[in-house]
Amino acid sequence: MEEINKEEFTVVIKNENSSNVEEETTKKPPFKKRKPKPKVPRDNSTNSNNNQKSGEGWVTDLKKAYLINEKIHKDRLNPHYKLNLNTSAKLKITPLGGLNEIGGNMMVVETENEAIIVDVGMSFPDGEMHGVDILIPDFTYIREIKDKIVAVIITHGHEDHIGAMPYLFKEMQFPIYGTSLPLEMIGSKFDEHKMREHRGYFRAISKRTPIKIGNDFEVEWMHITHSIIDSSAVAIKTEAGTMIHTGDFKIDHTPIDGFPTDLHRLAHYGEEGVLVLTSDSTNSHSPGFTRTEKTVGPTFDKIFSSAKGRVVMSTFSSNIHRVAQAIEKALIYGRKICVIGRSMEKNLEIAMNLGYIKFPKDQFIEAHEVNKYNDKEVLIVTTGSQGESMSALYRMAIHEHRHIKIKPEDQIILSSKAIPGNEASVSEIINHLLKAGAKVAYQDFPDIHVSGHAGQEEQKLMLRLVKPKFFLPVHGEYNHALKHGQTGIDCGVLERNVYIMSDGEQIEVTPKYLKKVKTVKSGKVYIDNQLNHRISDDVVLDRQTMAKEGIVMIVAQINENDRTLAQKPKVSSFGLVSDKQDKYFVKEIEDILGVFLENVKPGILKNNRILEDELRKVVRKHCTRKYKKYPMIVPTIFVQ
The missing domain is CATH 3.10.20.580 (Ubiquitin-like (UB roll))
Structure with missing residues (x-):
């Protein structure tokens, strides 16, 4: 046989596209054909294993496929196997306010060596606490662990979460971490109390960015929708595990500012494995989803379009998006805006200065200028939706306001719901407004107000995203927390892993267990806002005795x-x-x-x-x- 040259050789082939074009290619010398291997019967189980090992994601054994998927479901619903069961680290959670009540929220989160405070809120007195303006948490336990505390972290700017900050900082000071709006609201309070120098403790954070606080904590702020802008949930990472604290929340998919709840970050931590969830229980008895804030806009439009005189809108001063919707309607209908009420003016000014909302300043007028305009050219935004006797709206209604008095043809909008205990006050102010000849839009418009708290379906979504091993319902009365606890059980949290806390109870959590370890001193301190000082308990009791007996x-x-x-x-x-x-x-x-x-x-x-x-x-x-x-x-x- 003629010997084949081992060097490469050239052949000529025709291009399919052109018979006239020839191109060169190289070929390796031919080799002898090998005998074919005998066929072996296919082993499905072996191939299935190979396929599974190679990551192709399918098997031919249907029963086995079901079992594989069942395990996947269990793992995704209960990612607690990712928690470190070998750690000796412990996390202690101690609420000092906000449980068995609405308001006054304050919580201490501790490791062995360090502690952080989550929110420092105030609450309001009942009708029997004569001469008492506000209630603040008892700081006795804070004094006891003062040297352990490395920071105060703030979830949002509502009074029941920041209102007691000046009183805490008169005694002791710590770095304050939070987003811009709540920090500036705290700063405004410091200014009122002549404590401006304490603004130096502010630490403005960026959401979605974990921040190291002290040696034991890493905290991330995650955006949450609520009835005040720039609200946050927080993820608190420690050696014992991750704690998610929702703060007050709802899950609004179409918020006014276009920034919905950051479900992705919540889900991220849920996939990592969450040790414990503390979550808002306020609307635990409300079925379904809480309506979006945008539903209020069309109701405002309907009222503005038919108003024959001045429009007077009253709501919570912190509900900036509600106020913004009213202002937008006023501009559409050619009305100037007059803002009355110290807290309303202050909060609106802060929000505009920081850039949260934007309106032309030349459209705003002062109270003494209102009478210079035709009634159909004016919107008055004011405080007093809860019937407060010293509020601007109340004084207008009884003709004691210096510049503005309610008169016939005025259209009043009460865009809020009476806080429990304030029903009589709200009814009283409505009666005064009606006697003055005004039209009052309140409960006859179902969409004149929407809640800022999550309904049952939103609570379920939060639980499914976070998938905590342990669940501690917070923020609300006992019946709210109890109902929320049952929702947690329905969403897969083991009944033994749900605990209904009370203020002062210290709960110890590790990946292996949750238990109550002790009770610390808690309660309320009475404050006279006129003098900004504490009223002793016996003084309040004496006043109650004199009033009753x-x-x-x-x-x-x-x-x-x-x-x-x-x-x-x-x-x-x-x-x-x-x-x-x-x-x-x-x-x-x-x-x-x-x-x-x-x-x-x-x-x-x-x-x-x-x-x-x-x-x-x-x-x-x-x-x-x-x-x-x-x-x-x-x-x-x-x-x-």
Whole structure:
């Protein structure tokens, strides 16, 4: 056989596109054909394993495929196997406010060596707390662990989350981390309290960027929709695991500013494995989804289009997007905007200065300029939607405002819902507005207000995204938290891993367990806003007693030798008997005093404090028996 040259050789082939064009290519020398291998029967199970190993994602064994997918479902729904069960690290969570109530939110999150505070909010007093303007959390536990605290982190700018900050910072100071709006709102409070220097503690953060705080914490702020702009949930990473705290939230897919809840980051942490979730329970009894803020706009448009006079819109001063929607309608209908109410003016100014909302400043007028314009050319945005007796709207309604008085043809919009406990106040202000001849749009328009808190379906979505091992419902009364806890169980959290906390309870969490370890001092501190100082508990109790039971004051002069009255005693009572009965009541007390002196032990006359205490008991016993009251008794005895 002729030997083949091992060097490459050239052949000529024709191009398919042109018979006239030839091109060269190279070929390797031919080799002898190999004998074909015998065919082997295909082993499906072997190929399935090979396919599975090679990552092709399919198998031919359907039962096996089902079992594989079942495991995948279990793993994605319960990613807790990713938690470090070998760690000895512990996370402690201690709420100091916000549980079994609406408002006053404050929580401490601790490791062995460090701690952070989440929000420092205030709440409002009930009608029996006379002379009390606001309530703040008891800071006793904060004082005890002061040296451990490395930061205060803020979720959003509502009063029930930042309102107590000035009172905390009068005692102790820490770095404050948060987004621009809540920090500036806190700054405004510091300015009012003459604490401007504390602005130096501000640390403005960027969302979606984990920040190292101290040695033990890494915190990321995630955007959340709520009834105030620039709200956040926080992911708090520690050696023990990740804690997600939602803050107040709803899941609005079409918010006014176009920035919906950051579901992607929540899901990201859910896939990583979340140790514990603390989540807003306020609307736990509300089925379905909370309506989007945008539903209010068409209602405003309908009211503005038919208004024959001035439009007066009142809402919560912090609801910037609600105010912005009203202003947009005013501009469309050619109305100037007058903003009245200190908190409303302040919050709107902050939001505009920081760039959250943008409106031409020449469209705004002052209160004293309102009467220069035709009624159909004016929108008044004001506070007072909760019927506060000192609010601008209330003073307008009863004609006590310096520049503006409600009159016939005025269209009032109350774009809010009465906070529990404020129903009577709201009803009162509506009556005043109607008596003044105004038209009031309130509950007869279902979309005049929407909540800022998540309904049940949004709570379920949060639970499914985060997939926590342990669940602690927060922010709300006991019944709200209990209902939210059941929703958590329905969404796959084990019943034994759900705990309904109370203020002051310290919960210890590790990847292996959750348990209550102790109770710390908690409660409320009464604040007089006029003087910006604390009111002691006994003062409030005395005021309650005087309001409910009345007061009796006795001034008497006694002869020690014969234990008789030196002169007729002075007796005054308030809130116990009517003016007509007063002289009979005075005679009763004189008789009681005479009998008391006849029977009193001689030694008691030498100790005024004991003498007055004994007289107090005798007079109170008489009032309780005859008048079924337990009044405050104030005796002043002079012994000569």
